[in-house]
Amino acid sequence: MPRKEIELPYRIEYLSILDADGNVDKELEPDMPDDLLLKLFKAMLAGRRFDERMLHLQRQGRIGTFPPIKGQEASQLGAVAALEAADWMVPAFRETLAEIWRGKPMENFLLYYAGYDEGSKVEDDRNDLPISVPVGSQMLHAVGIAMAMKYKAQPQVAMTFFGDGATSEGDFHEALNFAGVFQAPVVFVCQNNQWAISIPRAKQTHSKTLAQKAVAHDIPGIQVDGNDVLAVYSAAREAVERARKGDGPTLIECFTYRMSLHTTADDPKKYRSEEEVKEWEKRDPISRFAAYLKTKKLLTDEAVEKLEAEIAKEVQDVVDQAEQLMKEEVDPADMFHHIFAELPPTLVEQREEMLRDSSLGKKEVDHG
Amino acid sequence: MPRKEIELPYRIEYLSILDADGNVDKELEPDMPDDLLLKLFKAMLAGRRFDERMLHLQRQGRIGTFPPIKGQEASQLGAVAALEAADWMVPAFRETLAEIWRGKPMENFLLYYAGYDEGSKVEDDRNDLPISVPVGSQMLHAVGIAMAMKYKAQPQVAMTFFGDGATSEGDFHEALNFAGVFQAPVVFVCQNNQWAISIPRAKQTHSKTLAQKAVAHDIPGIQVDGNDVLAVYSAAREAVERARKGDGPTLIECFTYRMSLHTTADDPKKYRSEEEVKEWEKRDPISRFAAYLKTKKLLTDEAVEKLEAEIAKEVQDVVDQAEQLMKEEVDPADMFHHIFAELPPTLVEQREEMLRDSSLGKKEVDHG
Amino acid sequence: MAKLNMVQALNLAMKQEMEKNDNVVILGEDVGVDGGVFRVTDKLFDQFGEKRVMDTPLAESGIVGVAIGMAVYGMRPVCEIQFSGFSYYIFHQLEAHAARLRHRSQGRYQVPLVVRTPYGGGVRALEHHSESREAYFAHTPGLKMVIPSGPRNARALLLSAIRDPDPVIFFEPKALYRAFREEVPDEEETMPLGVPQLAREGKDVTVVAYGAMMFPVMEAADELQEKHGVEIEVIDLLTISPLDDELIVASVKKTGRAVVVHEAPRSFGPGAEIMARLVEKAFYYLETPIKRVTGYDIVFPLAARETAYMPNTQKVVGAVLQTLES
Amino acid sequence: MAKLNMVQALNLAMKQEMEKNDNVVILGEDVGVDGGVFRVTDKLFDQFGEKRVMDTPLAESGIVGVAIGMAVYGMRPVCEIQFSGFSYYIFHQLEAHAARLRHRSQGRYQVPLVVRTPYGGGVRALEHHSESREAYFAHTPGLKMVIPSGPRNARALLLSAIRDPDPVIFFEPKALYRAFREEVPDEEETMPLGVPQLAREGKDVTVVAYGAMMFPVMEAADELQEKHGVEIEVIDLLTISPLDDELIVASVKKTGRAVVVHEAPRSFGPGAEIMARLVEKAFYYLETPIKRVTGYDIVFPLAARETAYMPNTQKVVGAVLQTLES
Ligand SMILES: Cc1ncc(C[n+]2csc(CCOP(=O)(O)OP(=O)(O)O)c2C)c(N)n1
Ligand SMILES: Cc1ncc(C[n+]2csc(CCOP(=O)(O)OP(=O)(O)O)c2C)c(N)n1
Numbered sequence A, B: 001m002p003r004k005e006i007e008l009p010y011r012i013e014y015l016s017i018l019d020a021d022g023n024v025d026k027e028l029e030p031d032m033p034d035d036l037l038l039k040l041f042k043a044m045l046a047g048r049r050f051d052e053r054m055l056h057l058q059r060q061g062r063i064g065t066f067p068p069i070k071g072q073e074a075s076q077l078g079a080v081a082a083l084e085a086a087d088w089m090v091p092a093f094r095e096t097l098a099e100i101w102r103g104k105p106m107e108n109f110l111l112y113y114a115g116y117d118e119g120s121k122v123e124d125d126r127n128d129l130p131i132s133v134p135v136g137s138q139m140l141h142a143v144g145i146a147m148a149m150k151y152k153a154q155p156q157v158a159m160t161f162f163g164d165g166a167t168s169e170g171d172f173h174e175a176l177n178f179a180g181v182f183q184a185p186v187v188f189v190c191q192n193n194q195w196a197i198s199i200p201r202a203k204q205t206h207s208k209t210l211a212q213k214a215v216a217h218d219i220p221g222i223q224v225d226g227n228d229v230l231a232v233y234s235a236a237r238e239a240v241e242r243a244r245k246g247d248g249p250t251l252i253e254c255f256t257y258r259m260s261l262h263t264t265a266d267d268p269k270k271y272r273s274e275e276e277v278k279e280w281e282k283r284d285p286i287s288r289f290a291a292y293l294k295t296k297k298l299l300t301d302e303a304v305e306k307l308e309a310e311i312a313k314e315v316q317d318v319v320d321q322a323e324q325l326m327k328e329e330v331d332p333a334d335m336f337h338h339i340f341a342e343l344p345p346t347l348v349e350q351r352e353e354m355l356r357d358s359s360l361g362k363k364e365v366d367h368g
Numbered sequence C, D: 001m002a003k004l005n006m007v008q009a010l011n012l013a014m015k016q017e018m019e020k021n022d023n024v025v026i027l028g029e030d031v032g033v034d035g036g037v038f039r040v041t042d043k044l045f046d047q048f049g050e051k052r053v054m055d056t057p058l059a060e061s062g063i064v065g066v067a068i069g070m071a072v073y074g075m076r077p078v079c080e081i082q083f084s085g086f087s088y089y090i091f092h093q094l095e096a097h098a099a100r101l102r103h104r105s106q107g108r109y110q111v112p113l114v115v116r117t118p119y120g121g122g123v124r125a126l127e128h129h130s131e132s133r134e135a136y137f138a139h140t141p142g143l144k145m146v147i148p149s150g151p152r153n154a155r156a157l158l159l160s161a162i163r164d165p166d167p168v169i170f171f172e173p174k175a176l177y178r179a180f181r182e183e184v185p186d187e188e189e190t191m192p193l194g195v196p197q198l199a200r201e202g203k204d205v206t207v208v209a210y211g212a213m214m215f216p217v218m219e220a221a222d223e224l225q226e227k228h229g230v231e232i233e234v235i236d237l238l239t240i241s242p243l244d245d246e247l248i249v250a251s252v253k254k255t256g257r258a259v260v261v262h263e264a265p266r267s268f269g270p271g272a273e274i275m276a277r278l279v280e281k282a283f284y285y286l287e288t289p290i291k292r293v294t295g296y297d298i299v300f301p302l303a304a305r306e307t308a309y310m311p312n313t314q315k316v317v318g319a320v321l322q323t324l325e326s
């Protein structure tokens, strides 16, 4: 008849490997091939530049509202880099770079944010879901995919992304709970970028970390420095291996920062200080990774310059191509595509009504 | 750049004071006046007998489906006994005894389960919500009530009940999270009766305890022996005091057992063993409390006998009274009451249509 | 060929399809060991095991959310929501994802999932256990909304729903679960989704109904014929949405009169859409106003007042006779 | 008297009522420091502080669930759901509790809460940010469903909604947020809920609309008059549910013709109910079939195809002219 502490099976850890200046913890440094390191660096840089260009295009009115990713490059890439192509990725809406790494054509982002439904097409050779706007709702899909993988005894893993705000939605907990109960091979990657629009992390939940929410469901949880691509990659690799081995789900909290706007419709000056942003700029994921690669003699200033030039050209090509696609004829009646496998009579009628509508012409497809 | 454990602010404890044989842990024994102890005992016994009678009435077809409470008497009463009358109680649907303790007339249960909406009327002097059938949805109401109490600086506390199954609903976590963020004076009482219809606790969630779900939201959580009315009362009193002092919410998991049917429509033989039920019968909350009171010389066998006779009469009176009420004229058109404060034109028309309906007469009010 | 009630017929559809296709799995609360609170999944757990008949945690959004993932991966999940009164918990998952992932992925993925759920009144149930809110789902683009009315069509429609490449919400009229038996062929039988059925021919008035309401409507048909010499033509919608109005319109062009019957609250209910289609497509054939026999726009009452709330044979008879006046 | 746009007018309603009644509080995502993503709660945080203007965690069911508790306790919570496309997360709380607690407690409690949420298309928004699904709420007994159409009535209706003893879901036409300004009196002004308004008198055809659709409809009225000499009578519903059909029925008895306009998908949409009421109550006055000008039964397209999806002035003109043919 005691009052005693109950032992819980998991402890919550914090992991950091590369500090803000690029110094590495030798004991924790992951074993990664040079070409992977360089590929990651190039992708991070390209992600940053593409994001900048999108912002520019949006400001010019050439695309609509979109959510910039600046600051979250390491946290997205470190995670997806641990996946195989056959694995599945289930994004929220701010995983532009993770999606590009997985093979989504960059021009599709421009199409999508210019208002063309075609932009969210998923290519046949990519096992990812399209973006999911309703916050917190997509993690369950990843759990279901993982349950199906397990059912079919496929050596695959599902990884899903979401923000700090998403951890407040009930569906987040339902997803963790199902993953725990069915020991599904799924990795939950929380991009804790400290803000959910104007709500700071501290007002989102009373809990000290987001990683500890895993305790509620007895699954391993870890908090990592999300601006440290080595830490994110290490934690993700561990979690992916655990899942692939059949040892169930993991929650990873990437402690990072949204350095830019929530979306291009947002004005962060209303709710956060310039100083806070400046503080986080010092912890930029790209510069510290560059420093690390330079110390490792894998990168030089000239190489970075060359990369920048390559990326600039690549981005320009993407923009040109997307704008070309937008100029092509787009039939408004295409909006009746992909509602059902087969168009039912009511929709056939409505489609005809629309085509008859004299107020409608090609002009009605509204360019950007 | 470490990999290190994160210290969490709360540990999960287990509390038990009175063992299955009625032996008490002297150090933990709560300081409770004798008349409170006796009042609790009488209420527990009356709850058990009323429950038995309801089952009987249901089997005779005199009332409809209802959820028996057998085995959960201590866990319900220990918790509400820590409340003041001015506090609020937000039940699920299996808190019959807690509602009776709070002042709900017993005949209302019979009316309600015989199909009279009148049975869920809340009396003017009771600050409780009526039962809530949609699992997991009511805890948020308690949090809102508690937030309102805090806003109005009232020295009140809200207590809400729910089952083990309810902890899987997203709304449960949203409730804990809001309670944590707003530090609302609310006490969450989980009646972990080991089953959610046919789903055993172990399949409901991978977590070792339900109490540890509090860790996700950094609120205190404790697991208590739910068949030990002293332990439940102690934990509840502590939580109520914490809330009243302004120190925020608590989650209490009462580890108890549903000794009877899920509802009268259920057949537990399909999913659980007789042995399991027998095991739990040994831990009955009433017999151990009786043993404790006898050791304390507060109770004798004769007193119990007398009590039983009193209760039998009380229950019989309640049944008679309820059946009398059911015989009284009930206007079917009353179903249009309490939909809105004022009946809008469409409903006035529909109500008239109903009254005109020749197929309808007093006979259509279907007695039990 | 065996005489089955609706519970058995639905069970048969799942059992046979699960034997044939191991992508078909069942998930929900109490669907496994317990066989479902209405026994619709009875014995499937014994036959197929816990990998294919999954007792889940008590979380509706979770059930449908993971089923969406499974369906996208290529499986054919059949979810049970214990009562349709709790299907609002899944609304965001159905609306935002099940009904849209085909479109959002521009055809790369489909979501062939079925959500089965008992709906409707007439069984003296607790609060939230008697509602009929098919209109919510019917108004949701990308979803199919199906309601059978007897053991045989329940089996055939459920089989079609499981095989359908799009998400189907399948309301089961719990009042009919054990109300009567029908011959149900042993060999598999499907029925096309989206096609209403002529349940009875007649020339005087068209009555449109579905689900449990087919019962009082067919009774009314007999009574109208016997006592009043009125021949009603009865159409059983079977698929509420997408609504195919061809048969209804053709019938009303013949009869010139119509009555729509549903348990759901009247305003903004399915009956309104039937009336709208008839106004749009058969206006000049209508002799008298179309009538609605429906539930009222109120909270569904508990058992004592349920009979007064529900549409019944007499109310249908009355409405039909009214359309013949004027 | 000041010229305000709808955002300012809504803000004024809340500000004045909060000054008067400290039971009125605001809660939602980004409603506080940020002033709301559309600035509808702008500066209220500065004036009333975080105790009365609560930035909440990102959990819609949580927001409405706690608001129900507050309302039962005697407060007047005004919740913001950031976009109506995310209001499905709150559906079970609204249906099972907000709309029922008065009845369940048999009159002991009431739930005077308001859920404000921007709805509708026309602003080139992302997925889930353009939907119009007022029919879901309109079909839910115990809920009131209100949609203003201009700054002045938005302010007056929101004030009435806050004071109403029953739960109100208040859809704000985001396309009109900053579309135009109107004189809005400084002193408080209410408008009764549940009462449609005559927006324009006419004798030829009755057009029923609400919310953002009032804009193309009023444009169509001008064009019809100028180019075709047709005078339409326009009715602005304002309250979708409970629907008071008196004005509509009276108007159609006069004009004999009607067109219903909404952005929502057509099938099982609000237009069907208007048509049903007219069939029930003005059948013999109808000269030609009632027409619907609505959104299609499909996923709302992204910006490039939005114009083609939305009802517009030309479609309304076309439909009105059609009702005059024959
Ligand atoms: C269910 C739902 N509610 C509200 C929104 C509006 N909204 C879009 S993003 C966002 C904040 C998300 O925060 P977080 O999860 O931290 O992700 P981040 O934007 O920081 O990447 C909100 C409230 C939405 N998309 N979905
Ligand atoms: C949202 C919802 N889903 C399903 C049900 C049907 N149902 C009623 S009680 C119950 C099990 C509840 O289990 P638990 O929370 O442990 O409470 P207990 O019945 O054991 O008291 C279920 C599934 C419901 N009432 N509400």
Ligand SMILES: [Mg+2]
Residues within 6 Å of the ligand: A163, A164, A165, A191, A192, A193, A194, A195, A196, A197
């Ligand atoms: Mg964030």
Ligand SMILES: [Mg+2]
Residues within 6 Å of the ligand: B163, B164, B165, B191, B192, B193, B194, B195, B196, B197
């Ligand atoms: Mg239980």
